Amino acid sequence: MNDLVNGINVSRRRFIVGASVAGAGLSLGILPAGKASADGHLDEVNAWVVIAPDDTVTVRVARSEMGQGTLTGLAQLVAEELECDWEKVTWEFPTPGQSLARERVWGPFSTGGSFGLRGSQQYMREGGAAARMMLIEAAAQKWGVPAAECYAENSVIYHKGSRRKTSFGKVADAAGKLAPPTEVRLKQESEWKVAGQPLKRLDTADKLTGKLVYGADIQLDGMLLASIKDCPVMGGKLVSYDEVAVRDMPGVRGVVKVETALGTSGVAVVADTWWQANKALEKLPIEWDLGPNADFDDAALTELLEDGLDADEAFIGNAGGDIGAAFAAADRVVEAVYKVPSQNHAPMEPMNATAVLTKDKCDVWCPTQDGEAALAGASEASGLPIEQCEVYKTILGGGFGRRGRPDYVHQVVEVAKAFPGTPIKLQWSREEDQKHGFFHPTTMAKMRGSLDADGKLTGLHLRISGQSILAGLAPQALQDGMDRLVFQSLFKQGVAPNMEDHVISYDFENLLVDHAMRNPPIRPGFWRGVNMNQNAIYMECFMDELAAAAVRDPLEFRLAHMGKNPKGAAVLKAVAERSGWGQKDGKHRGLAVTYGFGSYVAACADVTVSGNGDVKIDRIVAATDCGTAVNPQQIEAQVEGSFVYGLSALLYQEITFDQGVVEQQNFHTYPSMRIKDMPKVETILMPSGGFYGGVGEPTIGVAAPAVMNAIYAATGKRVRSLPLKEQLKA
Amino acid sequence: MxxxxxxGKRIKVDADEGTPLLWVIREQLGMTGTKFGCGIAQCGACTIHIDGKAVRSCVYPLSAVTESNDVTTIEGLSENGDHPVQQAWAELDTPQCGYCQPGMIMAVAGMLNDMPNPSDEQIDAQITNICRCGTFQRVREGIHLAAKKS
Structure with a gap:
């Protein structure tokens, strides 16, 4: 989400900068080891493309890979422009330290907001195209012919006239020494051969054999292991601990107070193995000052959120027409209150990081969604200048927004201070991961809609009350106190350039969307789908309520307000048609549509609800218009997975607090969907071309509301709060 | 000791008998394919085989393992990564982040040892591993594909 927060800053010249400082990279010795061939020459054509003498092409990918497939998609785009043999493509992560030393040649490392591919595609395609032109130029110079008479195909360069040919690997060294082109022409989508294809991921093989090294798997010589407990209540502090009680336990090497610049305060046990460290930590007597939030609980939260539902003051996110007049003239006013709780990301790999700290160097290995934030964290925590720090990223065992925060990097460096020169791996327990998340913001919404005598919707007021992510994480990004991100997928078109990806799907004559900010003592964060999730629930479930009140078909009722949103209407109609909407076949269906992260998405859910209130989701039909489909099979995988994530939240997940402490501390109380509950997901890809929309997040937005509306169709009961749990059992 | x-190899380990096999495998033997996910046998990321049966190693103490037990981890499921389940997973490009997949693959391979051609209902009952990326659709397809291959 950082790109979204800061505004997009994509330099079209980035690849040129990269190529021109390649020589400087050589002299500074900052190129990754292993890229020089045996005779010492370098194969870097430019920052994005490295070609070995055997024609192996290494694409450098700065964005993180956490399962979303960005790595493969970006490599496809570079390979497309490069005209290389896809079978010879591999990848590597440049480090944030190298990037900094080369004037941020690789651009932002931050990977969130479904931005990984769409935020990098332009400059990476340009990088691939520039590298191809340089390779051709190098071959042309060697042959003494004009470059215009040569072309590249499948990693081979041909001269049209003389039928001479050479391979990329043979001219890569010479190409890397050439001045980069000042202008490149990118291919049209219609010309694509590698991009746009449903290719297999580049990172699958080692995920099947256990060979892939995640952050949790880092092993360094002489490494010690740490387990940590941070103060269980937000805003509390470590007071003391009794080291003597655990000092003689097997393997224990030390107990370390861990206070970070981010305000966390806790204690870690360091031992020869993590099992030993964690055993000792469980036995360690600890005294906490629980601070001002030690009595915070669900009742306090509800009181806080309810207070905002009718508050006089609220930030206006979208307004048009005259809502007061609409309600005054209404034949009927429909009203409903909804609630969405806090949720944890709970990636399968609990937080971890490994660090080696000496007096003049701080090296960190970690799974992170933002290598540069991790690097800044290493520098801040170690007190060393950033040039003396480095971060080596691994593939992430899930991220979902959680790993954009560098808290665990700060912590491991603090622990490493007590063991100079010794590698320390800090591994959180699942319980620590649950207690110290950056939780999906919790909000309530009061929805009011006015209908005229003909059942036409004349006015809509959507009042959001609750938590702001920016207020908790980046208050400097608030604008006069307002958090615009709160209005994701509800925002007005044409107001703010970096909110254009999150505008409302409907055109209403009289509309008011406003936010009464109420921030509980819960650490908020960007959670896959972010504020689109609850906003789509509020809007789409209430549209269903209004349609029912007006005795209109929910599809027609929606389409009546989508005249100016043909792409949104198209995905909605597509799921309705595929799912058999309107058929009298005894099935219970629910619809939802939204626009988020630059993509138009819709879903239709079929559910069966048994007599005793058990919900079975029989089928999901989902459609997405993400503009450009770089790898269709990976997009389908993301859509399928987004329903598991979104429906886990709908069915089971909430984070609640008792005496300030998270109550759901592992998967037995924070369940996640398993195979038996996953519905069949049918994905309809409708890329309409001309833009790049996000993929990882958008369809989460329609997952919960489509099912909630189908539950109404099946039972006549409205579910208005998450999670569903036993709500239908009464 | x-x-x-x-x-298939005899290995000496030096660990407290109460240590879960997961941590013996990861920390004593240095084989990190078997993952830590929850520590309470909920998620299945730590699934290994003992005498061909899938077990969750995060709660399986070293004391419960004898010299005669065959312990198999993801690293030993096949010599060349070509067990039918691994082949099926590769064909369908099943993993997303992949962190849960060694455990998922071991759970599935263990099920297929007893149930070479499971129905969807049997899959639902047997495979209870958690995958937060949500790969289940391809996991299910992969199980049926692997059953055909073996």
């Missing part, structure tokens, strides 16, 4: 038979 205790001798274990892991992936």
């Amino acid at each position: 205790k001798t274990l038979k892991v992936n």
